[in-house]
Amino acid sequence: MLKLPGLIDPHVHLREPGATHKEDFDSGTSAALAGGFTIVLAMPNTKPPIFDASTLKLALDAAKQKARCDYGQYIGAGPENAKSAASLSGTVAGLKMYLDSTFGELRLDDMSLWMPHFEKYPRSQPIVAHSESRTMAAVILFAAMYDRPIHIAHVSLKEEILLIKAAKERGIKVTCEVCPHHLFMVSQVSSEERGKRKEGRREVRPRLATQQDVDALWDNLDVIDCFATDHAPHTLAEKDSDNPPPGFPGLETALPLLLTAVDDGRLTMNDIITKMHSNPRKIFNLPEQPETWVEVDESTTYEIKASEQFTRCGWTPFEDWKVKGKVRKVILRGKTAFEDGKILVEAGYGRNVRGS
Numbered sequence: 029m030l031k032l033p034g035l036i037d038p039h040v041h042l043r044e045p046g047a048t049h050k051e052d053f054d055s056g057t058s059a060a061l062a063g064g065f066t067i068v069l070a071m072p073n074t075k076p077p078i079f080d081a082s083t084l085k086l087a088l089d090a091a092k093q094k095a096r097c098d099y100g101q102y103i104g105a106g107p108e109n110a111k112s113a114a115s116l117s118g119t120v121a122g123l124k125m126y127l128d129s130t131f132g133e134l135r136l137d138d139m140s141l142w143m144p145h146f147e148k149y150p151r152s153q154p155i156v157a158h159s160e161s162r163t164m165a166a167v168i169l170f171a172a173m174y175d176r177p178i179h180i181a182h183v184s185l186k187e188e189i190l191l192i193k194a195a196k197e198r199g200i201k202v203t204c205e206v207c208p209h210h211l212f213m214v215s216q217v218s219s220e221e222r223g224k225r226k227e228g229r230r231e232v233r234p235r236l237a238t239q240q241d242v243d244a245l246w247d248n249l250d251v252i253d254c255f256a257t258d259h260a261p262h263t264l265a266e267k268d269s270d271n272p273p274p275g276f277p278g279l280e281t282a283l284p285l286l287l288t289a290v291d292d293g294r295l296t297m298n299d300i301i302t303k304m305h306s307n308p309r310k311i312f313n314l315p316e317q318p319e320t321w322v323e324v325d326e327s328t329t330y331e332i333k334a335s336e337q338f339t340r341c342g343w344t345p346f347e348d349w350k351v352k353g354k355v356r357k358v359i360l361r362g363k364t365a366f367e368d369g370k371i372l373v374e375a376g377y378g379r380n381v382r383g384s
């Protein structure tokens with residue numbers, strides 16, 4: 029039996045408020061525990077989006093009642109909320125800036141709208157940026173100009189990881205995360221391949237990339253600070269519709285997929301501990317969780333099945349994938365929170381990592 033520290037996922041979408049048919053703080057944090065995570069940081073692209081004190085209260089009240097693991101809530105950067113977002117920083121996980129298109133309404137196109145946020149948001153927390161390709165270069169310039177930490181969400185391209193590597197070498201305060209789906213899945217370019225599957229189930233932002241991009245991520249593991257799931261549940265009916273929303277669930281598949289890569293010799297156990305515990309804890313300034321650990325049976329081989337998951341969305345892009353390594357038990361702050369497929373802590377056991 030392998031013992032790991034409580035894992036931290038700095039990037040999840042729990043859909044509360046506004047879309048609890050996809051997920052809520054109860055189902056999402058249950059999925060987190062089943063996946064070996066004891067802290068999740070929830071994104072603000074909900075309905076309504078979390079961008080001021082009253083919308084933040086909606087999310088935090090729901091979380092307080094329903095969360096089963098510890099959590100933090102991001103606030104979203106809007107065109108006019110730089111001052112209030114900064115004043116709420118003590119109660120949130122960090123500031124999320126949507127600078128490229130994705131699911132939801134939060135998006136800042138004009139770079140002059142980025143400036144007040146870079147001026148005002150406290151340097152004790154990173155600004156997390158959804159920024160792809162050249163937008164990423166722009167936000168890294170901002171980090172350099174304002175000399176403040178930024179964290180780049182879901183890096184997927186070769187040009188992006190090489191840019192971040194170069195920025196780090198020049199002392200710019202940039203950290204980054206990569207998602208399992210961008211490490212294990214490749215875009216299907218041939219039309220023949222494309223016809224075989226329902227396309228909606230492969231829609232995700234950033235899009236799945238080429239083999240060359242995937243190889244570049246694996247070749248630059250030392251540049252990757254965190255593995256984050258970008259757990260983005262949408263129901264199967266939504267994914268198979270004519271207008272499928274982008275996003276994959278990931279909380280319950282990340283650790284088994286990454287442990288399988290350890291077994292294959294592509295990663296080390298130390299990579300898992302640093303990128304899923306120590307680094308996110310440091311980058312997001314998260315509290316220690318006393319008497320907290322995860323027990324994993326390293327030798328169990330099994331197939332991933334959506335029917336065994338706690339996420340409410342009812343599917344996974346990794347259905348039937350063979351993995352090696354199963355979460356047996358999660359102890360959270362002295363209590364057995366998960367054991368052999370069962371959640372054993374009540375809704376409301378989870379605490380806000382910012383202490384309110």
Ligand code: DOR
Nearest residue numbers: 130131232233260274275
């Ligand atoms: O695929 C995605 N889905 N990418 C995002 O950035 C947002 C997410 C969502 O909220 O569904």
Ligand code: ZN
Nearest residue numbers: 039071258260
């Ligand atoms: Zn996301």
